Amino acid sequence: MIKADIPIAIQLRKLYELQQIDSQINEFETLKGELPVEVSDLEDELEGLETRSKKLDESIKNVEKKVAKFQGGIKDSKSLISKYEKQLDTVKNNREYDALMKEIELQKLEIELFNKKIKDTESQTASKEELLKGTKEKIKQKKKDLDVKKVELEEVIAKTEEDVVKLTKKSEKAKKEIDERLIQGYERIRKNYRNSLAVVTVTRDSCGGCFNKIPPQTQLEISQHKKVLVCEHCGRILVDESIALVEG
DSSP states (O other): OOOTTSOHHHHHHHHHHHHHHHHHHHHHHHHTTTHHHHHHHHHHHHHHHHHHHHHHHHHHHHHHHHHHHHHHHHHHHHHHHHHHHHHHTTOOSHHHHHHHHHHHHHHHHHHHHHHHHHHHHHHHHHHHHHHHHHHHHHHHHHHHHHHHHHHHHHHHHHHHHHHHHHHHHHHHHHHHTSOHHHHHHHHHHHHTSTTOOOEEEEETTEETTTOOBOOHHHHHHHHHTSSOEEOTTTOOEEEOGGGGGSOO
């Protein structure tokens, strides 16, 4: 697991140093807090609200087209009534008169039906316009909230970006000096814990990660720096406190 040309003690020291570097990077990431998530959530909310606004706007336009169509129907019916009323002056018998009156009544019924449809449709429009108004107000507020959160996030990034870049370079450099399989194990352990601690010291006879007691024999083996040992409880890589003083 360890490179043959690099002593285990040195690799353990390098691994411990890598953990310190990565922990500093994590601290800078912690400064961002929930801001990245909040920004992402607000962007998703805005997208949903804007989609709803667009659909409502299209729906209102479609309703307006329906109203215009009904109004056109009323105009046509009134035109027909006017035409039939003029024809009444020239009828020759009761049958023609009754037929014309029937057509006039039919068109009046059509006008009543169109008016009812217009009233119902306009009622739907008013409801949708109210929803659209509320949605646009929400969009306006969410945009303000998003702008504030973005500024806050940008300020944190601006303050920490230079340090994070430097530390990231140090982290990458340190990884090149450690056996690849050891790095893979280190990264795997880091993913298992929220604090991303994969390498911990034995402090007061206990694991610095889970705080369970480490047997004396294991502590002795750890202090000899001859092999990689892990905590039997949490699986973290264990080093003694003197490892930080080992010359690389």
